[in-house]
Amino acid sequence: MSPLDLILDPLQYDFMLRALATTVVAAIVCALLSCWLVLVGWSLMGDAVSHSVLPGVVLAYVVGAPFALGALVFGLLSVALIGVVRGTSRVKEDAAIGIVFTTLFALGLVLISVTPSNTDLNHIIFGNILGVSAAELIQVAVLAAVALAVLLVKRRDLTLFAFDPTHAFAIGLSPRLLGAMLLGVLALTSVVALQVVGVVLVVAMLIIPGATAHLLTDRFGRMLVIAPALAVASSVVGIYLSYWLDASPGGLVVVVQGVVFALVYLFAPRHGVVRRGARRRAAARAR
Template identity: 70%
Template sequence: MNLVEFLVEPLRLEFMVRAIAITVIASVVCATLSCWLVLIGWSLMGDAVSHAVLPGVVLAHIAGAPFALGAILFGFAAVALVGVVRDTGPTKEDAAIGVVFTTLFALGLVLISVTPSHVDLHHIIFGSVLGVSRSDLTQVAVLGIVTLAVLVYKRRDFTLYAFDPNHAHALGLNPRLLGAALLGLLALTAVVALQAVGVVLVVALLITPGATAHLLTNRFGRMLLIAPTLAAACALIGLYASYHLDTASGPMVVLANGAAFTLAYLFRLGHTRGTTRRNPTSPRRLRSRARAG
């Protein structure tokens, strides 16, 4: 098989075209938001929201409503519950997040186990990107465009909030409102990625691209370009690899993102060591000289 056949063969199948489209959309939206999540330190919050939407999806299925509606409602509910538990008692934020997301995730698993259905609801947990319909693609595209538009439009305010909430408040911005808006967008983004990789792996798309971009640049503006570009490339690489190797699609996309992070990490590590060797006045060199003296 030559390179042209390697690239073209999957595109002859309609389900693969839909899979590529929905995964690239989800990856780009998640990667854009992940830049702020990594900067603020909300990785655990991303994990919480991505798992907490599961009971909403199951209840939406029972009611015959769109999955996205239930997922959005429970995503917002999870964020609100974490805030209530954190602000009204001695429980710290990380503990509140852990309690809320594990409880809601367990509720979703129980609902799946007792819900009679001709639809295999387990694909929501592990993803079923090859089985998405045109309506699913349309739904994800609309949510993704809305989320991405808000992130781009309010990027300066969100960035200022991420770096220094007090300075944002001094400039007349409302840090609480900006934080709530980011959490709301996090819930929407989790819904966007749900169809592509499932509940379990959503957090990988929400964190890994931003972490990878952060290794490659110290400028936030460049992060916002590098992260979505890398995520889209990893989506394509993962899907093509899953097609030709006959493996699960969602996990392959996540593995591609993990490989990109590993390469960026090794590049950064090598660059840092090379800079240290070339710079005789680096902090590490100075500490070594002080011990020797």
């Protein structure tokens, strides 16, 4: 089989085309958001929101509502609960995050175990990208468009909030409002990525692209280009590998992103471990 056949053969199937389109859309919005999450230091918050949507998805299934609606409601609920626990008690933020997301995730698992269903609800946990319908693709595209619009329109304010919230407050911006906006986009983006990799691996798509781009450049504007480009390339490679290896597509998308991060971590021109080691050895010889 020629290399061209390797590329074109999966494209004969509608489910593969929908899978590729959904994954690319999710990769772009997750990668853009990940740039801010990495700078603000909200990696654990991304983990919390992505896991907290599980009971919302199950309850949406029970009442016959769209999965995305239930996931979005519980994503926003988890953000609100974390804020309440942190603001009204001596419990610190990391503990509040751990309490809320583990409790809601466990509630989701309980609901799955007691909900009779002709549908495999475990797909919510591990993703079911190859089973995405045309309607679900449209749903994902609409949610992603809303999240992207907020990030692009407010990118300057959000960037200032990420780098210097004190200065943002001094010039009349509200760090609290900007933080809430970022958390709202996080909840929306978690719903988008849910279809691709499930709640367990959403956090990887929300963190790895931004962390990888952060090792490649010191300019935030360039991060916003590099992160989506790497995420899209990794996602396409992961989906193709899943087709040819008959393996989990969501898992392979994240594995490829992890491999890319490892290569950048080792060999990035300025911040890679190998390059830094070479510079230290050269400096030691110069002395």
